[in-house]
Amino acid sequence: MKITKVRAVSHKVRNTMTGWKTSLGGHDTHELIFVRIDTDEKLAGIGIASPGALFIAGDTGVNVLEMVNNRFGPAIVGADPFDIEAIMHKLDQVVRGAERPKAGIDLALYDLCGKAVKAPCNRLFGGVIHPRVRVTRLMGMFEPKVMAERSGELAKRGYSAFKLKVGTTVKEDVERVKRVREAVGPGATITIDFNQACSAKEAIVSIEAMEPYDVALVEQPVKLTDLKGMALVRQEVRPLVMADEAVNSATDALRIIDAGAADVISLKIPKMGGIFKARKAAAVCEAAGVDYLVGTAPGSRLLDAANAHLAASLRNLRLPCEIGEFERMADDPVRGFEVVEGFASAPEKPGLGVEVDLKAIGLAE
Numbered sequence: 001m002k003i004t005k006v007r008a009v010s011h012k013v014r015n016t017m018t019g020w021k022t023s024l025g026g027h028d029t030h031e032l033i034f035v036r037i038d039t040d041e042k043l044a045g046i047g048i049a050s051p052g053a054l055f056i057a058g059d060t061g062v063n064v065l066e067m068v069n070n071r072f073g074p075a076i077v078g079a080d081p082f083d084i085e086a087i088m089h090k091l092d093q094v095v096r097g098a099e100r101p102k103a104g105i106d107l108a109l110y111d112l113c114g115k116a117v118k119a120p121c122n123r124l125f126g127g128v129i130h131p132r133v134r135v136t137r138l139m140g141m142f143e144p145k146v147m148a149e150r151s152g153e154l155a156k157r158g159y160s161a162f163k164l165k166v167g168t169t170v171k172e173d174v175e176r177v178k179r180v181r182e183a184v185g186p187g188a189t190i191t192i193d194f195n196q197a198c199s200a201k202e203a204i205v206s207i208e209a210m211e212p213y214d215v216a217l218v219e220q221p222v223k224l225t226d227l228k229g230m231a232l233v234r235q236e237v238r239p240l241v242m243a244d245e246a247v248n249s250a251t252d253a254l255r256i257i258d259a260g261a262a263d264v265i266s267l268k269i270p271k272m273g274g275i276f277k278a279r280k281a282a283a284v285c286e287a288a289g290v291d292y293l294v295g296t297a298p299g300s301r302l303l304d305a306a307n308a309h310l311a312a313s314l315r316n317l318r319l320p321c322e323i324g325e326f327e328r329m330a331d332d333p334v335r336g337f338e339v340v341e342g343f344a345s346a347p348e349k350p351g352l353g354v355e356v357d358l359k360a361i362g363l364a365e
């Protein structure tokens with residue numbers, strides 16, 4: 001089987017929880033880039049690339065389209081889609097970085113190859129070790145009362161893990177955690193994500209003030225380049241410290257672990273360039289005895305289904321994963337993946353295992 005054509009198109013989804021913010025900024029629409037790879041055997045695979053927020057990813061939809069349509073596509077036409085190592089190596093030779101568009105190619109390849117062997121794509125990288133994965137739901141940085149109400153509603157629907165965006169003042173942030181804890185009950189897992197808002201000392205003060213409300217995990221409290229600050233926070237506070245923006249590759253994971261800067265690494269398909277590369281970062285964590293979880297970039301069931309395949313395959317996964325954010329998006333052209341009572345499973349149909357309305361996004365024949 002040979003790749004004959006690679007195409008990408010843009011599609012916008014809307015966050016129904018308007019006014020969503022993190023300490024870095026916010027926006028109510030997300031641009032998604034859907035990628036279609038065709039072959040000489042009439043099989044096609046569909047992947048997704050998200051340029052992500054400009055202030056995190058530093059990349060626009062136009063650039064992702066340019067990478068897929070005019071750089072990566074021509075570079076891999078003629079290749080066997082099962083040669084994923086060779087294809088990803090080739091993409092790295094063509095363009096440095098640009099991991100998000102590379103992730104779109106990676107996901108389309110897994111969808112395609114899974115369909116070719118009539119098996120869910122996780123069978124191509126080891127299969128399922130976790131039939132059910134507990135799902136963490138994210139909550140934007142709203143007023144404390146609003147965050148508590150919305151988290152409480154999710155808890156009623158069976159969710160038991162919550163990640164709160166914080167990073168304004170210590171007083172407000174503590175209030176956010178306090179109110180949410182009251183709304184979701186004592187058994188729920190609470191993570192806070194500063195998105196780099198603090199100095200190490202500010203983070204330590206804030207996290208200590210939250211101690212009565214049992215925060216399990218603290219994500220990226222300091223600047224992504226401040227590994228010494230991360231290591232200091234990790235030494236001083238009880239909750240686990242997770243690196244997100246600081247880790248985009250297996251090499252970054254090694255560097256963070258070497259600096260003693262994190263207990264947990266957030267594996268994300270878009271920022272790491274796909275499932276294939278995310279699993280290499282996971283292997284570094286496993287070798288070092290450091291925890292990981294699957295983090296999200298909100299947008300579509302297609303990405304969250306891929307997240308579920310990845311999470312289900314990770315041998316050391318002990319923490320809940322962020323694979324339910326599709327629920328707050330409108331205009332998602334993808335069906336066939338849902339969270340049930342706060343848990344998700346990898347789809348069992350071939351490939352990524354979901355149905356994409358190709359007509360709606362302009363990728364039909």
Ligand SMILES: [Mg+2]
Nearest residue numbers: 193219244245
């Ligand atoms: Mg984060």
